[in-house]
Each structure stands twice: as structure tokens, then as C-alpha cells.
Amino acid sequence: MEALNEVLLSKLKIKFGDIAAGYSEFRGELTVIVPKERIVEFCKFLKKEIDPGYDLLADLFGLDMNTAEKRFCVAYNCYSTTSGHRMRIKVFTEESDMKVPTVTGVWSTANWHERETFDMFGIVFEGHPDLRRLYMPEEFEYHPLRKDFPLMGIPGSLDLPSKYEKYGTDDRTDRT
């Protein structure tokens, strides 16, 4: 896999000389950091122009780094079914500007992944065809996977039915 990392990096350096500088390798896995303005262009290049192309977007998810600058991150897990090589792209975004361009135009599968990331972190994907919450209820106000969201949840944040509504009884009167 390390050899394939080298091949890919050399190809990226020709096209995106400045971008490919920000990369890291850990346990043989390649991570490239891309500025968010160029993410769509970068993904299109990865899928269509490189041979073999990274035709499968295996995963897309958010990360909360809990830092003052570049707090949020979106990671793209790209896979080539031809060579079996996997690479990760990372895009950082500030808490004050939670917008990242969508890659649904490149891989349709990004649709639900971006909805999940929006749901969990509140990252807004610009140009997404249907940016709704995926798991949490539509009226939920928080983004649960952020580090400032407590594990036990926030009391009253979910509109649950009262005991009376649910069972038809009330603790105080114990009447139906």
C-alpha cells in the first residue's frame, strides 16, 4: 500500500502542487488535507482523471477537533475498486463558517453521509439537494456528536409524550 501512496502523491503533486504538501501517513494510510474551496475539483480529479480512478466513496463523516481554530473537519474515505487502494481527504472548517461544498455531484452516495454529518455536527453542505437531518428528529436543535454536547443529552431537548399522553394515567391523581 505504501508504494501506491507514493504513486498517488506524485500524481497529485503534478496537478495540485500546493495542496499535496499537506499530507500524512499513519499505519500505511494516506491522508491529504485539501482547502475546502477546492474539494469538489479535487474529488472530480480523483474519480475521473486519475487512472485507476477512486470510484467508490466508502464513507464521509465529520470530526470535532475541539480546537479554537479549524474546529470541524470533514473526512472523505475514497476507495479504488481497481487497485484496492484507499485514501482519506480532510477538509477543515472554522466554527464561524460552517459551510463546505457538497460532493454529491461527484459521488451520489455522499447524499446520506452529508445529511448525517449535518445532523451530527451542523456542518452545512452547500449545494446539497436535500439537506435534512438523517437520524435525529427534524425539530431537534442540537448536534449530538459535537464535543460540547453532553453524553446524557440535554433535558427537554426532545419533545417526548407525557406519562398521561402515553399511558392515560397521571401520577398525581392516578385516574384514567
Next chain:
Amino acid sequence: MKNMEQTTGQTGRKSKILQALENEHTTVSFDDPLESEMILNMGPQHPATHGVLRLLIKLDGETVIAAVPELGYLHRGYEKLAEHCSYHEFIPHTDRLDYISPMSNNTAYVLAVEKLLGIEAPPRAQYIRTLVSELARISSHLMFAGSLAMDVGALTVWMWTFREREKLYDIFEAIAGARFTTSYARIGGVAQDLSPGAMNMIRKFIEEFPANLGESEQLLNTNSIFIGRTDGIGTISLENALDLGVTGPSLRACGFQHDLRRANPYLVYKELDFEVPVFEGGDVLARYYVRMAEMKESTKIVRQILDKIPAGEIYPDRPKKVLPHKQRVYSKMEELIHDFMLINFGIEPPSGEVYHAVESPKGELGFYINSKGDGCPWRLKIRSPSMVNLQALGLMAKGAMISDVVAIIGSIDPIMGEADK
């Protein structure tokens, strides 16, 4: 809503019941169901949606114009929970993701943690993990075959495949001590060694299984009702499937050979001889054929493992990374200290990020772990195949009949515990 009286003035088409309901206070208006589109809500509590999947279906008569899956009814926030669990504590939670094949989930998770730690399980443990993963694949595909057949109206097959699954549960009980939520894999190895009794049970099962599976196959493969309900239903092209990230048997049913066991071999798959079944068509029937063929390949793999499995340790001697043997914890000071540290503070792997994916029965199951060197993961992302494959449901169901929707859901084989995380 169009008021028939106002727009068409066809009072004559109103039934007598509706006319009787009308008085000076009420006017009853209705749409002709055959001339308008209808929104049908299916689930989340529905016997054919395999759990708590909710579908909103737009119908024109009986034809599906659009189907939109809604997720989240079983969302338990495992990714959040993982950030507050030590690496060991999260193993039982992986059982509850794809609860039809907990063995392969355990294995997938510990492989990711081991990659992060930079350790490898001893050969015997690797073989045992491969063995249980393949048994889990058989168990999962049996569930698929039974429920798909039941969804299209053949109840007997469900009884017969569940008889086989019952034997598999007995085997899991003999291996891990639990039938359903096994939590069998450990970071660095497996919980217990494979006993000779369990080996004999597996051997007996493998001898009998092909014939028993053949019985079910005979019921379905030449059954014109089953073929009629599945052939050419829910088709998806290879381009669309890849674009939508579909993996596993559903992708291989589009005539594309992609299997992580072959593409990125993990465990001991490199040393085993097996085929990756591929079928053309991309419809429900092709997805059924792929899974039936995979069960036979899994039997082949299990047989090879039983012959090849080496003797030796099932747990590496890496005191700072993996939990020491309980016997030694009670008798030796060093081990007691390590055990105390690992239980209380976690493993504390190096900081970094890894992703490891396995070919689970449903498709590519991957765990991404971001570590900051603490005892808990900073971020754990579960790449669940059921959730990604469900995204293709809308496309597969488009243009199908309403009765085909249950067959299409059954053919994707989603497990909501995994899709909703």
C-alpha cells in the same frame, strides 16, 4: 385535493354512502384513487421492513413513483457512546450493530483497534476469527433467504433456514458462551479457545449443511411464483450501484467482482481457496443467487480452516496492550498491575487515525478510529453497509409495484441496528 363537485360537477359518481353523509353543514369531497397520486406510509412498525425502517412511498395506482427511506428510529448514538468507552468496553456494543452476525462485527472492530495499536493476533486466533466470521456469514444469509422467501409468500423456507440457524446458535454458544450477543473477539485475540467439542459440532454442521440448504434451494429455484416475484424486480445498474456506494452481495449481483476478502485480504483469507460468486442482472433474484452461492463458499472456507487450523496461543503476550490471562492476574504482581491499568485507564494507543474494513455479510463494514493517545477513542466512525445500501432503495423501487417493495427491502437485507447505529 380537488372537489369533484366543483371541478367536474360529476355528482353522479358519488356513492350513495357519501351522499348520505352530506347535509347542510358538511360537504364531502373525495379524489378518485385511480386518477390521483397517493402517499403511503410504510413502517416504522411493519413486519416486512425488517425492523424499524420507515418508507414514504408515492404511488400512482399500484406503481411506485418514488420511495424515500427515513432512518433514525433505532438510533442509539453508538458513535457518541464510543467516545466515552474504553476500547475494550466498546466490544459488546458492536454486537448490537448488525445483530444477525455479531461475530463478524466483533472481528471488524478489534481488527481496527489492532491496526491502531500495531499488534497482530496469533495465527490460531486469526483462524478462529475467520471461522466465526464465515459462520456468521452463513447465519446472516440464512436469515436473508428465509425472510426474502417469507416476504414473497413462501413460509416453509423460513422454517427450514431457521432450523439451520438454530444449529449455528448452538455452535456459537459452544464457542463463545452466548447465542446471540457473542462479544467473542478480544483486542489481540479471542475470548476462549475453540474446544474440541465445538470443533466437532462445526464439522457435523458443515457435513449436513449443503444438503439441507439444497432442500431450501429446491423449493425456491424452480418455483415459478418465487421467480416471478423476484426476476427483473428492483434492478439497479452497476454504474448506479457504485455511484451510490453499494457494496457486498448487492454489488456482486450487478456482475462486478468486488470483495474485500479478495481485494484487501485480512485475517487468513490469503491462504484459503474460495470463489467470489458474481451474478448478472442486478435484480432481486441475482442478489438471492449471490447469497446462496456465498453460503456454499463459506462452507468450503470453514472446512479448509478446520483442516488447517494451527495449535498454539490464542492471545498474544503483550502486557501493555492486551489484557493478561485471568489466571496470571491472580497469581502474578506484574500482570495484576497491567490488568488494573488497562481496565481503569484503557489501552492508550499512539495518536493517529486508522480505518479498517472487512467484508461483512451485508457489505463493507469499517471502523474509523481517531486516537489522541487517551484510553477512549477521540472519534469512532462506523461505516455500516446497511445504511449505505439502503440509499439505493429509492432507485430500485422506482417503477416497481407496491408488492415488490417488500421483496426489494428483503433483497437489500438491511439490519436497522446497523443502519441507525
